[in-house]
Amino acid sequence: MARTRIQGLTKLFKGNPPTTAADNLDLEIEEGEFLVLLGPSGCGKTTTLRCLAGLETPDAGRISIGGKVVFDASADIEIAPDKRSIGMVFQSYALWPHMTVRKNIEYPLVVRKISQGLREGWTEQMARMVNCEGLLERYPGQMSGGQQQRISLARGLVARPDLLLLDEPLSNLDKLLRDQVRSQLHELHRRLGFSAVFVTHDQNEALALGDRLAIMRSGRIEQLDTAREVFERPATEYVANFIGMNNRIPLEFRDDRWCGAGQPTEGTVLSLSGGQRQITARVRPEDLVVDLPHHPLSADSVGMPGKVVDATFAGRRFDVIVEVGDQRFQAWAPSGTDTLQEYPPGMSVRVTFRHANAVFYDTQGRRISEQRSAGTGKAGSP
């Protein structure tokens, strides 16, 4: 079974201060799965990938790729990178400048002595798949970043490895190329069905490409779920913050009602299991809407009074910084409607979010499974 398993992976970096890049980490990658390791810099995602490749030696743990043990600290097994069935794509492309594109792509076939691939023209096939068949006799130095990264992808896949490793492959490309190569990568995975581990710090890349996402934090996996699940229900506040829910609204049950950032809320109120009196709501900027205080509140929404700090034009909308109590939030407001054309600083507004768009966390940052109850202002008890 061509499954990749990481068990109890631990990697320490001595230094000042010493860092734990992987902390007793467990992970499985199913056959044909595209798994994304997502996290900020320094969370250990690249180290985990490099341990899979054999470019770093873990301090403890066990790794098997395609059913073959490639590392086992307790049995003193460490298979060299070249003896593992892997392909790798680097952030810097790492195409060898002294070889033509053809030589670059066929290199894995040559050094792994896969004569079948050389006979059957896997090189040309791969080049065709990444739309680079016309470039085979040229040198990488003469090419755009997008072309180079597609060639690098072809090199990673040409030997049909059990696992493809991608280390932030899109980060060196500018926005337009990045989107192009990203969709090509997605298409390629759909057609070929290879297993892949993809490291990135970009949530959009992760959501677009990953069958599953592993969000990492200081050497541990904070959440491992499908892209949709991570997007809709981040397991912890850390994940919520990383996946774009940057508005952190502290809620407190006080005087028989919920207060948001110290201000009394109106509209729908939550009833939560566990009876906490202090919780936190996480809301994306696009789900936090600015309107006027006297407007009727739509069903299933929570509103709080606030003031505009600043607003910037962003096409079909305004990006508005609002102040509620002593907290600042990023919200969206429609532009070009009849009701609100401009948002001058100091203007009194109401900030609202739909209950269903918010995710709630306890004081430890763990998600609370909520039981909603409709009601008005004062209703709802902790």
Add this chain to the structure above:
Amino acid sequence: MIGGYQSRAQRRLRTVALYSFVLALAWMVLSPLVRLQAVAFEDGARGYKVMFASSGIGETLMNTVGLALGSLVIGMVFGTLLAWWASRLPPNLRFLRALPILPIVLPAVATVSGWAFLLSPRPGYLNAVMRMLPWWSHLDSGPVEVYSITWIVIITGFSLTAFVYLFVSSGMQNISAELIEASRVNGSSALGSFFRVTLPLLRPVMLYGGGVTLLLGLGQFTAPLLLGTNKGVTVLTTHMYYAVAQSPTDFGTAAAFGTPLLVFGIAVVLLQKLMLGDHSRFVTHGGRGFRVAGKPSKISAWCIVVFTLVTSGLPMLSLVLLSLSSYWSPKIVIGRLNFDNFRQIFKESQIVDAILTSVSVSLIAVLIALVIGFIVAILLLRGRRHRLVRALLDIIVAMPLGVPAVIFGAGFLFAYTRPPMVLYGTIWVLVVVYVTLMLPFTTRMQIAGMLQLGNSYLEASRTSGANAFWTDIRITLPLMRSTIGGAAALMFILLTHEFTASMLVRSPTNQVMGTVLFDYWTNGSYPLVAAIALVMTLVTVVGMLAAVLIGGKEVFNKM
């Protein structure tokens, strides 16, 4: 699991290979030094007794320190000025940046003898010209006495400017032009910015470069030998040479005279390793992003040209004049100039043999040094286990940078004139010395080249399925072609005008260009000396062109 056992066996094999390699290098570099010191302590440290009993030992020490400090000051001042001027060259005159490196490229024996021909009290060309000036017209000799400690210091100082220049200008390339421009737009003049921003930022570079320059000054041999012998001006290195060259050879005394230099050299190497530590800190930006700060200045171009003409041009000119004359006299008759001297040196088999030996020994040594340097660079950069052994390796290859060549020369002569390996009288003793002297250069340049390559090319090869050995053959070597070529050419230059160590290990049948030149110098055949010096220069220029052609214009910055 089999995999586990296999890797354990491989690991053990690698450990054995690493230890034997380091031991072999240690034996090559360190054992001559150790054995030489041992001689100094024989018979109740007789060598030291002789040294301290010798008359004028105090003056010798003073001269040595004075030479080191004096040339350091001259070298630092002019080297830094040259680097500053070079940073302000207009774009179309950027090629002038190569000029200040000339003192390294030109053979030291050629330049020093050139200075002697210019400033010798009586027949010196420049002295003769100066005597035409009204206020010196009454003199029969002088006004400059080149055979004096003052002029040995000045001439040595000029030659050291090149090293300081290399350090400082590569340091300046790592300073963002914006930092200097920020100083300019905030109201500081060009010179003010240099003193307030550039120099303070260069402090670590200056400190390191200054240390190396001081070391070079202490180990100077060429100028003191050629210019000091006449009037009995001695330094430690020349004393060592006399002790070895006299009959019977007195290795104990030679070793004792070398001890202060040896101790100081080792101290500087260790200190430098402690202070600089990790090799990755040598990573530079390769000068590609470098942009001249502020407006270029034509005056700086003039300054560089004039300085080069005076310090390298004049001595070369005197060599040309003398090599075309039948005898050395300040009265030059243009019509009598001819190529007889060149004809004669190519007739003398001794000289032709020396030229051939120089070139062939240098080539062999370069090849060996390249291989050793490549292995050392890989071990130092990529090894993860055996920290202590690798630290030792690092120090061994840095040793010839700190320990003067004259000490290596004496040590190797001692070691290879007796069992277990008698190489004296063959070219191999020269080869071993040359390889040893080149260890710091070959290692440093190849490490710099590998650092510039980065890891991802190699990691891409490993993850593509090539093992470490094939990765080096297929990826590292081809990508390092220009670095290796540049290093080869550069080492060829340095070795073809190697003089110091060669003087000690040469034998009557195994001479190189520099040693033959010295023999003719002692015989007083000055026009022939000039001709040989020019031939040496020519060989060097060919090597330099090759260096620039292969390694690119920045090849010298990697030293």
